[in-house]
Amino acid sequence: MRMDKSYSQSFEITGNNFVDAGKAATEVKMILKQIGINSDIIRRVAIASYEAEMNVVMYAKRASMNIEISQEKIKIVVADEGPGIQNIELAMKEGYSTATTEMREMGFGAGMGLPNIKRNADHLKIESEVGKGTKVEFVIELIKHRAESIEQ
Amino acid sequence: MQDDFRSIKIEKEKCQGRMACLRVCPTQAIRVRHKKATILKDRCIDCGECVRACPNKAILPQTSSFSDFSKFKYTVAIPSPDLYYQFGKDVLPSTILAGLKKIGFNDAHDVACPSEAVSIALQELLDSNDLPRPLISPFCPAIVRLLQVRYPNLLDNLVPIESPMEIAAREAKREKMEELGLKENEIGAIYLTPCPAKTVAIKNPPRKKHSFIDGAIPISEIYPTLLQALTHITPESEHEKQVRGIGLGWPIVGGQASSLKREDCLAIAGINDVIRIFEEIENGKLKDIRYIECHTCPTACVGGSLNVENPYIARGKVLRLLEKYGSKPCQPREKIRELYQKKYFSLPGKIPASPAEPLDDDIQVAINKMKKKQEVYNLLPKIDCGACGAPTCMTFAEDVVKGNAAADDCVFVAIKKFESISSDLLETILKHSRKVRHNENLS
Numbered sequence: 001m002r003m004d005k006s007y008s009q010s011f012e013i014t015g016n017n018f019v020d021a022g023k024a025a026t027e028v029k030m031i032l033k034q035i036g037i038n039s040d041i042i043r044r045v046a047i048a049s050y051e052a053e054m055n056v057v058m059y060a061k062r063a064s065m066n067i068e069i070s071q072e073k074i075k076i077v078v079a080d081e082g083p084g085i086q087n088i089e090l091a092m093k094e095g096y097s098t099a100t101t102e103m104r105e106m107g108f109g110a111g112m113g114l115p116n117i118k119r120n121a122d123h124l125k126i127e128s129e130v131g132k133g134t135k136v137e138f139v140i141e142l143i144k145h146r147a148e149s150i151e152q
Numbered sequence: 153m154q155d156d157f158r159s160i161k162i163e164k165e166k167c168q169g170r171m172a173c174l175r176v177c178p179t180q181a182i183r184v185r186h187k188k189a190t191i192l193k194d195r196c197i198d199c200g201e202c203v204r205a206c207p208n209k210a211i212l213p214q215t216s217s218f219s220d221f222s223k224f225k226y227t228v229a230i231p232s233p234d235l236y237y238q239f240g241k242d243v244l245p246s247t248i249l250a251g252l253k254k255i256g257f258n259d260a261h262d263v264a265c266p267s268e269a270v271s272i273a274l275q276e277l278l279d280s281n282d283l284p285r286p287l288i289s290p291f292c293p294a295i296v297r298l299l300q301v302r303y304p305n306l307l308d309n310l311v312p313i314e315s316p317m318e319i320a321a322r323e324a325k326r327e328k329m330e331e332l333g334l335k336e337n338e339i340g341a342i343y344l345t346p347c348p349a350k351t352v353a354i355k356n357p358p359r360k361k362h363s364f365i366d367g368a369i370p371i372s373e374i375y376p377t378l379l380q381a382l383t384h385i386t387p388e389s390e391h392e393k394q395v396r397g398i399g400l401g402w403p404i405v406g407g408q409a410s411s412l413k414r415e416d417c418l419a420i421a422g423i424n425d426v427i428r429i430f431e432e433i434e435n436g437k438l439k440d441i442r443y444i445e446c447h448t449c450p451t452a453c454v455g456g457s458l459n460v461e462n463p464y465i466a467r468g469k470v471l472r473l474l475e476k477y478g479s480k481p482c483q484p485r486e487k488i489r490e491l492y493q494k495k496y497f498s499l500p501g502k503i504p505a506s507p508a509e510p511l512d513d514d515i516q517v518a519i520n521k522m523k524k525k526q527e528v529y530n531l532l533p534k535i536d537c538g539a540c541g542a543p544t545c546m547t548f549a550e551d552v553v554k555g556n557a558a559a560d561d562c563v564f565v566a567i568k569k570f571e572s573i574s575s576d577l578l579e580t581i582l583k584h585s586r587k588v589r590h591n592e593n594l595s
Contacts (some may be wrong), residue, residue, distance in 0.1 A: 043434065070519065
């Protein structure tokens with residue numbers, strides 16, 4: 001059997017639970033800090049995973065967030081049970097949002113969620129089925145980053 | 153000065169390992185091993201919570217005492233404005249400054265007025281657009297240290313402006329050099345401090361620049377002598393000379409933020425609330441906030457562990473004094489603006505990150521240790537009893553994988569191990585006794 005060289009952990013996210021919103025992203029950060037991941041990478045992961053978590057809190061019933069860390073990359077998969085996204089291309093546009101007035105008054109729903117994930121991740125994949133749910137998967141490369149910082 | 157200078161020290165002889173410190177430390181920097189507490193320097197942020205909590209008074213702030221300053225020709229006391237609020241409500245700042253001269257300092261220099269100047273400098277700074285959002289106040293040294301240890305990403309959000317105590321000391325020295333023809337190193341500027349954290353800002357400033365302050369004495373230490381001296385001082389009748397301005401409000405929660413006269417400022421006090429806010433900022437939130445005043449102590453500086461007066465009573469005195477003298481500025485605003493333009497308040501240089509040690513320097517090894525840590529954690533009772541000497545089961549699991557503790561230092565793990573050993577033993581004994589009986593029957 002091949003020795004698994006990555007670390008993974010899952011977190012449950014509950015829809016409409018605004019009190020605990022952000023907890024999964026905070027836990028993810030704590031893990032990365034202990035592993036000694038570069039703080040610039042942590043900032044990117046924090047923003048992307050927070051946005052992904054908030055999407056679940058605002059729109060879905062529940063989701064699991066799975067993080068997998070290896071020497072090469074950090075991969076985060078958020079799979080939810082929820083309404084799904086009608087038009088992914090439109091949802092990726094900055095400023096586009098289906099948030100309610102209440103959500104906007106709370107400071108959410110600026111239409112920056114998915115675009116912010118895209119901006120901070122190296123790869124982003126979204127699969128969605130209307131009425132069933134959405135799977136957001138993004139990767140932040142570690143090796144590429146290390147090479148870049150050596151070049152500088 | 154040593155890089156790892158921390159503001160608190162544990163006196164081993166006095167420590168009885170009673171774990172009060174272990175439970176209050178907000179950064180899990182304390183371990184109790186062999187009945188003695190130790191501080192993990194890479195995690196300590198100098199907040200002083202343990203100093204307050206220790207039932208044996210075994211944790212002491214690393215401050216100076218009066219005799220340390222005999223080498224100076226001339227001494228100036230730089231009292232934190234908290235000192236103004238430690239005495240009866242009718243004792244005014246000018247009387248307290250006079251009292252300091254009576255107990256042995258050659259002079260005393262007010263810090264409330266420089267605080268007002270810093271407020272005005274901040275107003276100017278916040279109007280410029282090229283700085284990160286939200287900006288974080290740099291005046292509580294334990295907050296700066298918390299950022300270095302846990303939120304290095306947010307170090308750029310710290311306001312690059314000098315603290316009022318440094319400005320006061322710089323001014324006091326300049327004045328005395330001119331007035332008395334002394335050299336800088338002949339004048340000792342001594343800060344009267346409300347907390348241990350300020351001593352780190354003096355002895356080991358995070359930006360590695362020279363401090364104009366030569367040492368710090370706890371307010372609680374000079375309090376008895378000063379109290380006595382105050383009874384012999386006739387209060388000054390002329391109110392023209394009274395200490396005044398918005399700087400008087402700096403020691404309480406919201407004192408800085410409200411002096412900025414903007415709606416987009418927040419004031420946060422108490423380390424756990426500050427941590428919660430920092431997590432949010434790290435997640436990319438609070439971009440519409442311009443400035444956050446942050447304090448480690450829940451009642452801000454009047455609640456510092458080296459003060460004497462109850463922080464809520466002190467707060468009442470601050471509000472009273474602010475009402476009376478707060479609206480009259482102590483310096484013309486134009487003069488401060490001019491100084492600001494000349495970079496009188498700026499603090500050049502970056503504050504280095506100093507993250508708490510990861511599980512390992514090699515990422516793959518750290519990942520493996522993280523897995524191992526989770527395995528160890530699963531064996532633990534998750535009740536954070538502290539009996540192992542670590543504050544939580546999670547920190548204990550971390551200590552085990554780092555090689556600083558053994559899994560059976562946990563009593564629950566040890567009991568399980570003992571149970572399995574003893575049941576093995578019992579089985580062996582029974583087997584042998586059956587064999588013996590069997591043999592006896594045969595013979």
